[in-house]
Amino acid sequence: MRIPRFYDPQTLTEGNDIQLSDDVVQHVSRALRMKPGDYITLFNGDGFEYKTLLTQVEKRTVSARIETLLTVRTESPLTVNIGQCISRGERMDYAVQKSTEMGVKKISPLLSERCEVKLPKERQAKRISHWHQIAVSACEQSGRVIPPEIDMPSQLEQWLAQQDADLKLVLHHHSEQPLQEMSPPHSVALLIGPEGGLTEDEVELAVSYGFKPLTLGPRVMRTETAPIAALTLLNYLWGDVS
Template sequence: MPGPRVYSEHPLSIAHEFPLDDQAAIHLIRVLRLTEGDPIRVFNGDGHEYNATLCQVSKKSAHFHVSAIERSDALMPLSLHLGQVVSKGDRMDFTIQKATELGVSDITPLWSERCDVRLKGERLDKKVEHWQRVAIAACEQSGRNRIPTIHEPLNLSQWLATVDCEKKLLLHPHNQQPLTADKAPSSTALLVGPEGGFSDDEVALSAKNGFDGLLLGPRILRTETAALTAISVLQYVWGDFR
């Protein structure tokens, strides 16, 4: 497979030249020691991976010339929207990274009653930008050419009232049912709570908004384990793991 794979924010087209962003250029030039004419692979989230060659290489910058589309991602049979209550430390980064690798299409960070993380204003804006970069890096590593959307964080009640999916599932330790191999839905919303779980009122509100409990075995899973386990199961039964 020719050359390392990098992300570009530009709308790419064949037979045109584009600048690399500074971080990618420095990595390719200083770390990987690439020079002018070396092949690379580029994606921008439009579903394609492009063949390209480096050009106009200097100590801190470089351009690339697009030569062809190498491959394209098929549309996923199951659109997965993860509603994840924001978790502490690097757990949220981990969840976003792995959920991206597993094929989710949308991620909405949520605030709930027992959420221990509170961010506002500029700190929140920077965190959302950081989460989007985590998703891009996961696509870069995994070979995925469609980047999931990281939505603006919402209160749980707002998301429950507005999320529009054919199937809606809630991870909660009580009143759950195993997943059945029914006719595959085209879209699924998956709701995952914080370390302390959802309150009874939040569970009731979820049910009122059409969410069914999903059973993932006899053990209570950590928030990041629960999300990734459920995504894997859904992809196996209804998605592109089949």
């Protein structure tokens, strides 16, 4: 039987006894109804997994002993930062979830001219927390040990000006050079437009900051589909997808 995996942000040290965090307790005690003597796998974002023995299970508290530190190879060697223009509701949730499964290192929610989502500053922290939890759940499911960083929302040009990746790409219907002909990068910044797409002025702005137009074929993809297709291709060429 597969050992359940959980993200627990506290410090994890081989041989230590710990109290599991409230979120993990809810799954272990209430949802899965696990018992003392059962094993779980924990990760906290430090790049390792920890085989952990449950020693005491109660409704609101669970004690455990970290038995073994495990080295895993589930993080992509290619660092990809996606600038994802914010889409409505479940579409953005889907983009965050699937991008995490595909190995993205950072997701930067962006506001652009055709972005239909208005996100007041007082709601931004709550929305970032929501997306972070989606990413954590995707890591638990996919075997990743380092959840992607999710930035606070920013304006498109602000994000463009901050990027210093080896290769900078903007999804667009016209591509000047096939990816296969580009020099293999260690890091990629990838700009993906909103549901209505980027304007021509925004594409030109991205190009002025060193971004190269990239097309993923003759079909128009939804904003939540594009990062999955792009990450698959990038990791096939230069990452760990074979």
